[in-house]
Amino acid sequence: MTIHKVLLVDDEEDIRTVGHLSLSRVGGWQTVLAASGAEAVSQAAAERPDLILLDVMMPGMDGPTTFGQLRAQESTAHTPIIFMTAKSQKQEVASYLELGAVGVISKPFDPMTLPSEIKKLLPSS
Amino acid sequence: MTTPWVKTQLSKPLVGLASVALVLLCTLFVLDRFGRLSEHARVTFFIVALLLGLYGVVRLGRRSAALHALNSELERRVEERTAALAATHAELRESKARKAAILESSVDGIITLDEAHRILDFNPAAERLFRLPRAVALGRDFLSLGLAASVSPELREGVMWALRADVQPGRAARLELSSVRADGDVFPSELTLTRVAAEGPPRFTAYVRDITERKEVERMKSEFVSVVSHELRNPLTSIRGSLGLLEGGVLGELPSPVLDMVRIASTNAERLIRLINDILDLEKMEAGKVELRLQPVEVAEVVEATLGGLRGMADTSKVELHAEVGGTGQVRADRDRLIQVLTNLVSNAIKFSPSGGRVTVRALSEVQGRVRFEVVDQGPGIPVEKRAKLFGRFQQLDSPSTRSVGGTGLGLAISQAIVEQHGGHIEVQGEPGEGATFTFSLSAVKLDSSSLSRVRDESRYSALVVTADTGLSALLRGLLTREGYRVLRAGSRAEAEKHLEAGAPDVLVLEARLPDDEGLALVRRWREEPVTRELPVVMLAERVPPEGAGLPRVDWVKRPLDEASFLRAVRHAIRAPGPARVLVVDDEAELRRLLRSHLEKLGAACVEAAHGARAVELAREAAPDLIILDVQLPELDGFEVVDMLRQGKLRGLPLIVFTVRELTPAELRQLTLGTTRLIPKGPRAEEELLEVAQELLGELLGESESRRAAS
Numbered sequence: 001m002t003i004h005k006v007l008l009v010d011d012e013e014d015i016r017t018v019g020h021l022s023l024s025r026v027g028g029w030q031t032v033l034a035a036s037g038a039e040a041v042s043q044a045a046a047e048r049p050d051l052i053l054l055d056v057m058m059p060g061m062d063g064p065t066t067f068g069q070l071r072a073q074e075s076t077a078h079t080p081i082i083f084m085t086a087k088s089q090k091q092e093v094a095s096y097l098e099l100g101a102v103g104v105i106s107k108p109f110d111p112m113t114l115p116s117e118i119k120k121l122l123p124s125s
Numbered sequence: 126m127t128t129p130w131v132k133t134q135l136s137k138p139l140v141g142l143a144s145v146a147l148v149l150l151c152t153l154f155v156l157d158r159f160g161r162l163s164e165h166a167r168v169t170f171f172i173v174a175l176l177l178g179l180y181g182v183v184r185l186g187r188r189s190a191a192l193h194a195l196n197s198e199l200e201r202r203v204e205e206r207t208a209a210l211a212a213t214h215a216e217l218r219e220s221k222a223r224k225a226a227i228l229e230s231s232v233d234g235i236i237t238l239d240e241a242h243r244i245l246d247f248n249p250a251a252e253r254l255f256r257l258p259r260a261v262a263l264g265r266d267f268l269s270l271g272l273a274a275s276v277s278p279e280l281r282e283g284v285m286w287a288l289r290a291d292v293q294p295g296r297a298a299r300l301e302l303s304s305v306r307a308d309g310d311v312f313p314s315e316l317t318l319t320r321v322a323a324e325g326p327p328r329f330t331a332y333v334r335d336i337t338e339r340k341e342v343e344r345m346k347s348e349f350v351s352v353v354s355h356e357l358r359n360p361l362t363s364i365r366g367s368l369g370l371l372e373g374g375v376l377g378e379l380p381s382p383v384l385d386m387v388r389i390a391s392t393n394a395e396r397l398i399r400l401i402n403d404i405l406d407l408e409k410m411e412a413g414k415v416e417l418r419l420q421p422v423e424v425a426e427v428v429e430a431t432l433g434g435l436r437g438m439a440d441t442s443k444v445e446l447h448a449e450v451g452g453t454g455q456v457r458a459d460r461d462r463l464i465q466v467l468t469n470l471v472s473n474a475i476k477f478s479p480s481g482g483r484v485t486v487r488a489l490s491e492v493q494g495r496v497r498f499e500v501v502d503q504g505p506g507i508p509v510e511k512r513a514k515l516f517g518r519f520q521q522l523d524s525p526s527t528r529s530v531g532g533t534g535l536g537l538a539i540s541q542a543i544v545e546q547h548g549g550h551i552e553v554q555g556e557p558g559e560g561a562t563f564t565f566s567l568s569a570v571k572l573d574s575s576s577l578s579r580v581r582d583e584s585r586y587s588a589l590v591v592t593a594d595t596g597l598s599a600l601l602r603g604l605l606t607r608e609g610y611r612v613l614r615a616g617s618r619a620e621a622e623k624h625l626e627a628g629a630p631d632v633l634v635l636e637a638r639l640p641d642d643e644g645l646a647l648v649r650r651w652r653e654e655p656v657t658r659e660l661p662v663v664m665l666a667e668r669v670p671p672e673g674a675g676l677p678r679v680d681w682v683k684r685p686l687d688e689a690s691f692l693r694a695v696r697h698a699i700r701a702p703g704p705a706r707v708l709v710v711d712d713e714a715e716l717r718r719l720l721r722s723h724l725e726k727l728g729a730a731c732v733e734a735a736h737g738a739r740a741v742e743l744a745r746e747a748a749p750d751l752i753i754l755d756v757q758l759p760e761l762d763g764f765e766v767v768d769m770l771r772q773g774k775l776r777g778l779p780l781i782v783f784t785v786r787e788l789t790p791a792e793l794r795q796l797t798l799g800t801t802r803l804i805p806k807g808p809r810a811e812e813e814l815l816e817v818a819q820e821l822l823g824e825l826l827g828e829s830e831s832r833r834a835a836s
Contacts, residue, residue, distance in 0.1 A: 012359055018366030025375045057355055086358035108362035108398055112373040 001080070001122055005030040007049035009040040009066065010084070011058040018111055019053070027115030037061025041069045044076045051118070052076070053105070056085040056096075067099055082121055084109070150174050234333035240290055240326050242267045254335055257307040267331060273303035273311045286808045287318040288329055294322035304333060313340045350408050357401050365394045396533070403535040407518070410542040416791040417459040417546055421570040421768060424453040424488045424496060427460060431467040432486065438472060443480040446471070450488040455570040456496045457764075462543045463567075466551075469536040470500040470563045477504030477561070490569065497566040506557040515553060516541040570765065584773045585611040586699055591621045592636035592665070600686075601634060608692055608777035608799060618647060629656050632699050637666035645670065648679060661698035663691070689800070693823060696777060696799075701748060705729040705825035707818065708749040710740040710766070711783070712758055720753065723815055728826050737761025741769050749778070751821050753814065756784040756796070767796050779821040783814060 006029045008019045016033050023031040032047050034040040038061055044052060052070065056063035063083055070076045083096045086107045093104045103121030105114070228235055234251030236244055247262040255262070255270055262270075272281060280302050287298035297319040304314040317332040368391040370376055372384070379387065409415050425448075432446045439446045456463075467486065474484040482503040489497045507515065519534040537551070544551050544565045551565040588610045590601045595616075602612045613630060615621035618639055624630070637644040644664055651657040662679045669681045680694045707729045709720050714735065721731040732747050734740040738760040744752060752770075756763035763782065770776060777799040782788070785806045788796065793803060800821060804814050819826060 012363070014363035015359065015366070018363055018370065021370050021375060022366065025370075026373070086355045086362075107358050108365045111366045111369045111375075 003050045005049045007052045009034045010055040022111035022114045037066030052081045236331045238329040273305040276302045294320040400533045403533045421455040422458045422460045425450045444475045444478045445483045447485045453488040456567040466540040469540045474502035495566040496569045500563045503560040506555045587611045587630040588632045589613045589630040590634045591615045633662045705822045706749040708752045710734045711755040737766045751779045753781045756786050
């Protein structure tokens with residue numbers, strides 16, 4: 001599949017900044033940002049991204065809960081979602097895949113290779 | 126006992142002599158009275174009687190002396206025994222005092238119970254622990270104190286099992302549960318139960334320890350690890366990210382001195398990340414939180430994968446990598462973790478090798494069914510005095526290149542932990558100046574020499590699914606493929622017949638209504654053809670038509686579909702006719718016999734295997750409807766049996782794992798065939814086993830029962 005627009009969701013501003021640069025400058029994608037789960041749900045409906053990068057541990061609505069709301073919303077019910085997590089236990093990764101995420105990227109990520117890692121996780125068209 | 130014996134020994138000959146002398150005197154008197162004796166004879170008689178008398182007196186004297194000696198010996202022995210007895214009494218008193226002191230001063234509650242679990246003794250620690258005076262505790266039911274209401278039925282069962290009347294003395298059972306104090310306060314406790322080794326009715330000792338603190342520490346440690354993981358990784362994501370973007374020139378070209386500084390910062394950020402990962406890894410490993418995914422792993426492939434990942438590093442250091450792994454077959458290991466260990470050892474070896482040196486990875490089969498791995502380098506070697514510390518945390522040997530590679534000093538500690546979790550141990554050998562050799566060994570996957578080959582069993586049952594409903598068709602394909610069937614699909618009668626021309630499948634799954642025909646009529650027609658005459662059919666219908674019931678080799682499954690009963694129907698349609706067949710695999714003959722007799726009462730036929738290799742053989746020959754499998758088996762163990770059966774057409778077979786071994790969730794996943802149940806061996810386990818077996822065999826038992834009743 002081809003990506004034009006990515007929504008990056010993370011509660012830490014610095015990570016949003018770094019991620020934004022990586023996705024836009026290295027990946028060449030249009031990038032929109034959200035700082036919380038609630039913001040992610042509304043941004044996703046408004047922006048219709050091709051892909052959502054979703055942090056797991058966020059105050060308020062965490063990643064998996066946000067995931068559920070995105071799936072429940074018609075416009076984002078089928079948007080591919082990749083989780084980003086600072087934990088990297090195998091069971092945890094497996095549980096996100098079971099939820100229906102297309103992949104999991106562990107933090108800290110390398111901004112120079114993040115876009116190619118994302119492409120590897122997406123089904124090739 | 127001695128005195129009567131002496132008397133008897135003395136009196137026997139004396140009474141004899143006296144009688145002879147008396148008889149002689151009487152004879153002399155009688156003969157003399159009748160005047161028959163001459164003077165000479167009279168004198169002779171008299172002298173003989175006198176001599177006999179004298180002899181008797183002398184013997185008597187000697188015997189008296191012996192008696193005296195015996196008497197004094199006896200007195201000496203009595204004195205000795207009295208002294209010994211006194212000493213024993215003293216020892217007993219002392220031992221009793223010591224035991225009392227232990228009971229009094231122990232920090233663990235120590236409680237003695239009778240066979241009905243009533244409290245017979247209650248030490249001061251138990252009084253403090255349960256906030257209950259001894260006098261009140263005595264006679265109370267221990268279970269009402271020891272086990273809080275929240276304790277799970279399984280743990281409760283475990284306690285009852287440890288307190289059963291026929292338990293072996295000296296075998297202790299340790300359980301972690303919750304106990305309740307007299308005031309209702311519940312606390313986490315560790316309970317150790319053991320039967321007292323003594324004659325008479327069974328007595329048990331219960332040691333109770335309050336583990337509130339330990340639990341709290343465990344919780345804090347685990348929470349700390351989790352927090353560290355998150356709290357350190359997030360800032361590192363920003364640091365590494367910014368440096369990476371600068372270094373990568375995303376924000377424009379940097380002047381060379383600035384780029385150098387950015388690289389230093391970036392390299393060290395990477396090092397910090399590795400360090401955190403290693404610490405967390407080691408913490409998890411030591412807390413036993415890492416579950417190994419054990420499976421047969423090809424030794425040659427793992428070594429190749431390891432070396433492949435390190436070629437770049439070796440080339441940079443101008444070190445040659447070399448593998449010697451001929452014919453070592455497979456080991457039972459977690460593949461990723463094994464590669465982690467080998468990578469660590471080989472990368473260390475590269476670091477310490479001189480330029481132009483060689484690092485060799487060797488794998489050798491050992492006689493005890495293990496495979497030994499060796500990583501050999503030509504570096505400076507490791508002095509004996511440093512070897513012991515080598516596997517500790519943050520241990521690094523001085524090497525010109527160590528620091529530059531940025532080792533965390535945790536690699537060997539992690540490797541050791543991984544190998545130990547696999548049941549092995551890493552050692553290091555080699556004299557200084559002669560290079561170092563790191564060695565560890567793992568269990569080889571055992572091979573059966575005879576009929577059982579490790580050739581992959583790719584056999585599959587084939588199922589032809591005929592339905593026009595594409596959703597149903599996809600669902601059935603998913604279900605059947607998961608159970609190991611090769612699935613062919615047809616959307617109409619015409620398509621189905623095309624498949625059938627190519628050969629009959631093992632089973633036909635047919636929707637009762639097709640667009641171009643009606644299922645039942647179709648089956649009747651196909652029954653006329655030689656290829657499909659015996660073909661088992663599973664019909665899917667909302668209701669069973671009256672004319673459909675009783676058709677031979679046709680099973681009906683009602684829609685909407687219940688997955689379990691559908692799969693059972695397919696399995697039963699394919700199976701060779703006859704009563705339910707159960708394969709019982711256990712190395713205890715007694716247990717096999719017991720299960721067999723129970724199962725036969727239910728109407729099942731049993732085959733038994735005492736070891737894993739035989740189990741695989743029998744499973745393939747006898748096509749059982751259910752396997753009851755112990756895990757710890759000679760030849761192949763339960764894991765290997767399941768591994769082998771899962772490759773072929775038996776992978777959908779119902780399985781009951783019946784074992785004393787505690788299985789982790791990962792192990793349990795490995796031990797799965799079709800519907801799989803775990804029943805831990807224990808009290809009343811056989812009852813449960815039979816219930817589950819009945820449930821899994823379902824109507825197969827009913828059939829054989831009714832058949833037996835009819836015959």
